[in-house]
Structures are given as structure tokens and as C-alpha cells.
Amino acid sequence: MRLGVDEGVLGLLLLCMGVGSILAMPMTAWLTSRYGCRQVITFSAAGLCFVLPVLATANSVWLMALALVGFGVVMGCTSVSMNLQAVLVERNAGRALMSGFHAMFSLGGIVGSGLIALLLAQGVSPLWAAAAASLLLAGLLIAARPGLLEKTDDGGSKPPAFVVPRGVVIAIGVLSLLAMLAEGGVLDWGALFMIETHNADLGLAGFAYTAFAITMTIGRLCGDALRTRLGDLTVLIASAALATIGFLASLFLPSAAAALAGFLLVGAGISNIAPILFTLTGRTKRMPANLAVASVLTVGYVGIIAGPAAIGFVAHATSMQTAFLLLCAAMVVIGLSARTIFNRV
Numbered sequence: 284m285r286l287g288v289d290e291g292v293l294g295l296l297l298l299c300m301g302v303g304s305i306l307a308m309p310m311t312a313w314l315t316s317r318y319g320c321r322q323v324i325t326f327s328a329a330g331l332c333f334v335l336p337v338l339a340t341a342n343s344v345w346l347m348a349l350a351l352v353g354f355g356v357v358m359g360c361t362s363v364s365m366n367l368q369a370v371l372v373e374r375n376a377g378r379a380l381m382s383g384f385h386a387m388f389s390l391g392g393i394v395g396s397g398l399i400a401l402l403l404a405q406g407v408s409p410l411w412a413a414a415a416a417s418l419l420l421a422g423l424l425i426a427a428r429p430g431l432l433e434k435t436d437d438g439g440s441k442p443p444a445f446v447v448p449r450g451v452v453i454a455i456g457v458l459s460l461l462a463m464l465a466e467g468g469v470l471d472w473g474a475l476f477m478i479e480t481h482n483a484d485l486g487l488a489g490f491a492y493t494a495f496a497i498t499m500t501i502g503r504l505c506g507d508a509l510r511t512r513l514g515d516l517t518v519l520i521a522s523a524a525l526a527t528i529g530f531l532a533s534l535f536l537p538s539a540a541a542a543l544a545g546f547l548l549v550g551a552g553i554s555n556i557a558p559i560l561f562t563l564t565g566r567t568k569r570m571p572a573n574l575a576v577a578s579v580l581t582v583g584y585v586g587i588i589a590g591p592a593a594i595g596f597v598a599h600a601t602s603m604q605t606a607f608l609l610l611c612a613a614m615v616v617i618g619l620s621a622r623t624i625f626n627r628v
Contacts, residue, residue: 286344299348301588303355304362305581311363312577320371320573321431323364328424330357332417339413359584367576370565371432379515381558382506389500448578450569451627455560456582458620461613462556464586464593465526465549468610469495471591472603473546476533479603483539494543495550502554510559516625519559523618526552530611534604556617557583567628 286292314323334354341347373380395416402412448456473491477483502522510518529548532541564575598606 286342286347292344296344296347296351298588299351300355300358301584303352304359304584305355305588307356307359308363308577308581308584311360312574314360315364315367315573316571319433320364320368321428321433323360324368324431325424325428327357327360327364328420331361332421332424335413335417335420336410339409362584363577363580366561366580367565367573368431370561370572370576373562374565375432379507379510379562381562382503382510382555385554385558386500386503386506389496389503393496393500448570448575448582451567451624452564452570452575452578453582454620454624454627455564455567455575456579458617458624459557459560459579459583460586460590461617462553462560462586463583464590465610465613466499466553467587467590468594468607469546469549472594472598472606476603476607477539477542480534481537481539481542483542487539487543491543491546495546498547498550499554502551503558506555506558510555515559515562516621518555519621519625520618522552522555522559523614523621524552525549526556526614527611527618528552530607530614534607534611552614563624563628 311323311327330353334350334357337350338347338354341350369381369384399412399416402415403409407415470492473495474485474488477488477491478485506518513521526549529545529550529552531545532548533543533545536542536545560579561576564579565572567575569575570578594606594610597609
């Protein structure tokens with residue numbers, strides 16, 4: 284490794300990115316109110332273009348830490364402003380589009396990591412691989428910027444500097460946290476769960492998250508059509524139920540193959556929970572859309588950052604099965620509370 288650090292220092296470095304994002308997300312609501320969604324997306328995405336080569340070349344721990352904080356800041360701003368843009372586009376279109384947007388996010392992660400891995404395997408240096416990614420992102424930003432919507436729902440009032448969730452937005456944020464906690468749990472602990480619970484070999488265990496990611500992406504690609512046909516409430520309840528069945532299958536069916544099939548169901552179930560929750564956030568009248576989206580994303584992102592550590596703590600204190608049983612319970616909570624949340628928006 285270029286920096287020559289151990290696992291502990293690496294963990295702290297990765298935490299820097301999360302800290303940067305959590306600090307930036309609440310402030311993005313104020314930025315979108317003050318300067319508009321288009322401007323925030325432009326500058327935050329441009330920031331990503333500049334920071335990627337720094338991440339690829341930083342040769343000291345302190346420089347890498349600063350670069351990761353900066354990366355977290357621009358990534359947090361981009362996440363909030365892009366989800367707000369998706370809310371605005373979906374609202375203007377008058378039909379379900381959010382699942383498709385999140386599907387593109389999932390595909391971007393798969394394609395982007397694959398292309399960078401291919402470049403590195405061909406002997407391209409990390410700097411040039413990062414530069415290529417930055418140039419591609421810059422080109423997409425230039426092409427997309429004229430079509431970005433500017434309007435934000437700030438009610439014409441002076442934008443606050445900090446986001447304080449109110450009313451049903453808090454509940455939506457908690458459900459978002461539970462969904463992202465489950466997603467992060469499968470990502471970070473799925474393979475170890477397969478090994479400890481079902482004695483799976485490394486190859487099969489490593490495929491656990493791949494199976495989850497595939498069905499999650501497919502589910503999001505089909506999600507808008509399902510939401511249009513069945514309605515958001517029905518799809519949300521069914522999604523939580525499907526994810527619950529998947530977790531139960533992985534926990535209690537005896538074979539590793541059956542557990543893997545369970546992860547396929549979990550991915551399909553979780554796929555449309557976050558998109559529906561973000562659409563619901565944009566509909567609430569308790570807070571302006573930009574404030575509500577920033578609140579929900581910030582709370583949900585805590586699940587991604589702190590969730591894996593919490594799962595590890597529970598697994599260490601009890602067992603990996605208990606930790607995943609709690610993730611299953613999180614899906615039950617989402618399904619049981621869905622109707623109440625919809626009635627209060």
C-alpha cells in the first residue's frame with residue numbers, strides 16, 4: 284500500500300470521508316436555498332473531479348486524511364443536491380422516476396469500479412486512471428448542466444444555516460437509516476455471515492454481496508413501473524416483506540446456496556425502499572423539500588457509516604446470526620410503519 288499504514292489507521296482514514304459527508308449534508312440544504320440546486324451540483328461535482336487525482340497520489344497520511352475529508356464534503360453535497368434534483372424532476376414529470384435514478388447510481392458503482400479495475404490491470408497508473416474518471420465526470424457534468432432544474436422549495440423565506448428535522452421527516456429519516464443499515468450490513472458482513480453461519484467456501488461467500496447488488500439494481504430498474512402500477516405504499520410494504528423473507532431464508536435455511544438465494548431476495552426487497560422514501564420526503568409539507576431531503580439523507584448516511592461497526596459490535600457480543608436477525612427486524616419495522624408514515628405526509 285502506498286501509505287504503508289496498518290488496518291487501524293486505514294479505518295480512521297475511511298472515517299474521515301464519512302465525517303466530511305455528514306458535516307456537508309445539512310449545510311447543502313442552505314446552499315441549495317441560497318444559490319440554487321444547479322449551482323450546488325455544478326460546484327460539488329466539479330470538486331469531485333479535482334479531488335479524485337489527489338486521492339490517487341497522496342503520499343502522506345495527513346494529506347490523504349485531508350483529501351478524504353474534502354472528498355466526503357463534495358460527495359455529501361452532491362448526494363443531497365442530486366437527490367433534491369431527482370425529487371424536483373419527478374414532481375414536475377408527475378410520475379415515478381426515483382427508482383430509475385437510484386438504479387443509475389447502482390450501475391455507476393458497478394461500471395465505475397469495473398472500469399478503474401480494468402485500467403489498473405492494464406498497467407495504467409492510479410493517477411491517470413483517476414484523471415480519466417475525472418474527465419469523464421466533467422464531460423457528463425457539462426452535458427447535463429443545461430437541463431438541471433433550479434427551483435427549490437424554500438417557501439421564499441430566508442434559508443436557515445442548519446437543518447432541524449421536524450414531524451414525519453424524522454420518521455422517514457429513521458426508516459432510511461434502517462434501510463441503509465441493512466444495505467451496509469450485507470456489504471460489509473455478508474461474506475463473513477455466509478462463512479460463519481453456513482460454512483460457505485470463500486468463493487461462494489464472496490458472491491453474497493454481488494448477488495445482493497445484482498438484484499438490487501434490477502429491482503430499481505423495474506421499480507418505477509411497479510410503483511406506477513401498484514402505488515408507492517403497496518410497493519414499500521411488499522419490498523420490506525420480501526427483504527424480511529430473504530433475511531429469514533439466509534438465517535434459517537440450512538444450505539449455503541439457500542442463504543445465497545436469500546441475499547438475492549434481500550437485494551430485490553431493499554432496492555426500492557430508499558427511492559420511495561426520498562419521493563415521500565419530497566411530498567411532505569412539514570418542511571421545504573431541500574431541508575427535508577438533506578435531513579433524511581444525513582440520518583440515513585449515519586446508518587452507512589456507523590451501522591457496520593454496530594453490527595460488528597453486536598456480532599462480537601452475541602453472534603453474527605443475532606446481528607443479521609436485527610437487520611431482519613429493521614425490515615419488519617419498515618413494513619409495519621409504512622402505512623402510518625404515508626398517512627402523515
